[in-house]
Amino acid sequence: MRKTKIYKILSLLLLLSIVGGVIWYAQLSNRHKAIVKTTLLHKTGLVDNDWQVENIRKEYNMLSPTFIVDDIYKSMEGPKASNYVMLSQDSTLLWITGFKVVAQDAKTGEKMSNDFICHMNVDMNDSKYYSNFGLEDRIGKQYPRLTSLSHGMETFDFPKGYGVPMKGNDLLFVTTQTLNHNIKDAYYKVKHQVSITYQEDKNIKPLMSKTAFIMLPYDKYDPYKSPIDPGADFCIPVETKNHSYDDGSGNKLSGHWVIPIGKNTYRSDINHQLGIKDSLRLHAAAIHVHPFATRIMLFNKTTQKPVFVSEVINHKNSIGLTNIENYTSKEGIWLYENQEYEIVLEVNNTSKEEQDMMGSMFLFFYDEEMDLIVNSKFK
Structure with a gap:
């Protein structure tokens, strides 16, 4: 078979694949389009896809990868990303006392409207968490979500003297997602700054979620x-x-x-x-x-x-x-x-x-x- 014919066949297959991909993408819901776009942009490196972590002064801070907000994204639909959190490198008992999420411009770092924050979920591995304290009978009793912040409640602190205990080297799983209810011709590069405050104070009373x-x-x-x-x-x-x-x-x-x-x-x-x-x-x-x-x-x-x-x-x-x-x-x-x-x-x-x-x-x-x-x- 001639090379020219092979090239024509390959070009036709490529064209059909592109057309098929466009048709498939067009039929997706807004939520699934956001997942595909965000995955493609992060995997190809076209936008920043790294989490930046800082852990000082009893506050664990994470800066999310860049999210491209280029459409109307209702609740649960926008680009999102997830990352694991380890508050310390050892098994020291720590007390989580608060959570916060802030939207900021990916280029300038300036604070943006909370309208770009859908939610920030904090999940735990309940099997490991409860096993650490000898409470195996609690495992699997409910969905292992510690808490969630969302549009309208972007910061939350426990009353003074109370907190959620956990070993410092246990893992939390954080997912943060963007939102855009109002701007139709949007094109924003957004990051989320996620903060978890904690203490080593031994006089705190424990809370269960x-x-x-x-x-x-x-x-x-x-x-x-x-x-x-x-x-x-x-x-x-x-x-x-x-x-x-x-x-x-x-x-x-x-x-x-x-x-x-x-x-x-x-x-x-x-x-x-x-x-x-x-x-x-x-x-x-x-x-x-x-x-x-x-x-x-x-x-x-x-x-x-x-x-x-x-x-x-x-x-x-x-x-x-x-x-x-x-x-x-x-x-x-x-x-x-x-x-x-x-x-x-x-x-x-x-x-x-x-x-x-x-x-x-x-x-x-x-x-x-x-x-x-x-x-x-x-x-």
Whole structure:
């Protein structure tokens, strides 16, 4: 076969591959397009793909790789990156006391709007973490997310005298993701500065993290059918692959759903997520909601009173969250095994189209069992 013919065949195959790739890419969701673009840009080195780490003065700082924000990216859709965190090189007992994430210009280092921050998740290896303290019976009981910061709550600190204990050479897994609700013709190079503050103080009281979130039922046979009552009946999930759960009886639930235009209230029982045995004292709560949420509360169904209420302030002239009220208390609030609890979320979709929503709480309780362990083995 002549070389010219071989070249023609190869050129045709290359052209077909490019056309096929373009068609495949065009059919992807915005979220998956961001994953493909970010991976390609980082793997080829077209943009900076390294994490920069600094660990001084009891504050662990990481500067993310560069993210190209070149489109509208709603919650959970934007470019993201992940990295492992080790607070020290040895097994010294340390106490995590706070978290922070800041958006900055990749070139100048100047602070940018929080509107470019979707969320920053901090996960732990619960098997290794609990084994370090002889608490193997806790392994696998819930999703091992320590906490999450998100648009509207970009910084979170525990009340003074409280923290999450961990051995310094244990690993945390941090994922940070970008956001852009409003700028259609965007082209920004963004980095996220992630900070974790910690102490070696031996007089801190330990906190345990429990994640609770709203899960709403949907029709597993026709998931995108409009529900009769979007606040109490069935929801429409954003998708059925992620944030989709089984209630143990074959019914499907979604933690990421679509809200219609106007006001609605959503509620979900969370006793099974809390797993309270006898009682627990709540000292802090970090909140995660999406734009158009207006209030979220942890509600005691038994007493018919809120445990705490978090007011959510939305931007006035654009889509976004100005502030999410957190909960912190040195005194704490008691929750009991024989009482029923739920998360109640109020929303007001003032846009002209359906929007997506989540309602999550990262709840921090005084950990009496852990306190006995660290006092006997590490002090």
